[in-house]
Amino acid sequence: MTARRRRIGVHAAAWVLLVRQRGRSAAFRAARMTGATVAAFLVAQGVGLHTPPPLIAALTALLVVQATLSSTLLNGVQRVLSVVAGVALAVLFTAVVGLTWWSLAALVAASILAGQLLRLGPHLVEVPISAMLVLGASGAEDVGGGRVVETLIGAAVGVLVNVAFPPAVQTRFATQALERFADEIACLLHDAASALRAGPVTVEQSTRWLEDARRLNRHAPRVDRALAHAEESRRLNLRALRVPPVGRTARTGLDALEHASVSLRTLFRAVDDATRERTGVQEDAGYADVVRRTVASLLERMGTVVLEFGRVLVADARAAAGTGQGRMAGALQALRSGRALVQDLLIGDPRSHSGLWEVNSTLLATIDRVLDEFDTVGDPPAQRPAGDPSRTRWAATTAGQRLRAARRSPTRHGSGAVPGRPAGEDA
Structure with a gap:
């Protein structure tokens, strides 16, 4: 219940913060777009475009103003090219054949082909x-010339508005998306740890954890798009001089979180399988209880590592390098020490604990992955423990061989002999 309340609190706080920040951003964007539209309309009237009303200039300014200055320039050029191409084709067709059903079809086809050759993107349909519009009006040359002038005015006003009132740099939203990704992973780990401490896991709980772990993988593309948008928002933007760039640390952090989420999906798949296949053998009950408490402790420590990792990434993106590095190093060291203490317990002789061996080995492999991935971010990297992770892989391989040998052997579990091993050798 405590973990669920914590998760609800995290989501509620994130939602309130999002509304506050997005509300200011939305208001500023609406003011920019409205101002560009009105300014283009007034400028077009100022140069003598009164009949018909210069709505094309206002529409062009509205379409050109984008969230980033580089996209504003690109959209302005594409829209001007699309209008010029469409007007030129209409004037040509009017002079040669006039308006008929087959000339209209030929004009539309030629306009689409011209738009594709010019790589006009979303403004492709503006050509036909x-x-x-020009083909159906009287005085095609005058109408076409006026449309080109209005489009040029609207595009110029849109670009000037974005230069004079540049859009906000999206670094903050990108880092917040990265932090939310880390919080989602940490909440899942803390939730599972609390449930494991409370008692044996039910199938409903393990299934929910697995589904939550699967959903984590959907966050990575969204965060990647946010980081790319943040990088694009800095181009040609004077406001970027006051905001530190996202940097490579954020990209490295996203990769680490994505790899960790994949490992967690494998771990919770093993937990779900073990929960469904639990036999409840009396001789394994004590060992299973020890494993349950041990897994809960390690999941809690992993959740703390991920939580501190997200805070360090946000601090680095805000040019506050060093903030939280001590807590991050402490969380990593706690996870390492906990892993070292229980390694021999989790990967021992699996002959009477075969149902839990897969969970134990997957848990240790997941911890190794988290330590390897998260230790690459931050300076200086935390010192590795004396124990080599290869020892874990060797122990897991040895335990797997023992398990396969025990399954093939007709010897009862109660005997101490293992096929293929001298009787006096230590298990």
Whole structure:
């Protein structure tokens, strides 16, 4: 219940913060777009475009103003090219054939082909639209010329508005998305740890953990898009001078979180399988209880590592390097020490604990992955323990061989002999 309340509290706080920040951003964006639209309309009227009303200039400014200055320039160029191409084709068709059903079809086809050759992207359909509007009007040259002038005015006003009032740099939203990703992973680990401490796991709990772990993988593309958008928002933006860049640390951190989420999906798959296949053998009950408490402790420590890792990434993105590094190093060291203490317990002789061996080995492999991935971010990297992770892989391989040998052997579990091993050798 405590973990669930913690998760609800984290989501509620994140939602309130998102509304506050997105509300200011939305208001500023609406003001920019509205101002660009009105300014383009007034400028077009100022140069003598009164009949018809210069709504094309206002529409162009509205479409050109984008969230980033580089996209504003690109959209302005594409829209001007699309209108010029459409007007040129319409004037040509009017002079040669006039308006008929087959000339309209030929004009639309030629406009689409021209738009594709010019790589106009989302403004491709603007070419046939402009061509049809000019083709159906009397005085095609005058109408076409006025449309081109209005488009040029709207595009110029849109670019100038974004230069004078540059959009906000999206670094903060990118780092917040990264931190939320880390919080989601940490909440899952803490939730599972609390449930394991409370008692034996039910199938419903293990299934929910597995589904939550699967959903974690959907966050990585969203965070990647946020980081890419943050990098694009800095281009040609004067406001970027006051905001530190996202940097490679955020990318490295996203990769680490994504790899950790994949490992957790494998871990909770093993937990779910073990929960469904639990036999409840009396001689394994004590060992299973020890493993349950041990896994709970290690999951709690992993959750703390991920939580501190997210805070360190946000601090680095805000040019506050060093903030939280001590807590991060302490969390990593606690996870290492806990892992070292229980390694021999979790990967021992699996002859009477075969149902839990897969969970134990997967847990240790997941911890190794978390330590390897998260230790690459931060300076200086925390010192490795004396124990080599290869020892874990060797122990897991040896235990797997013992398990397969025990399953093939007709010898009862109660005997101390293991096929293929001298009787006096220590298990």
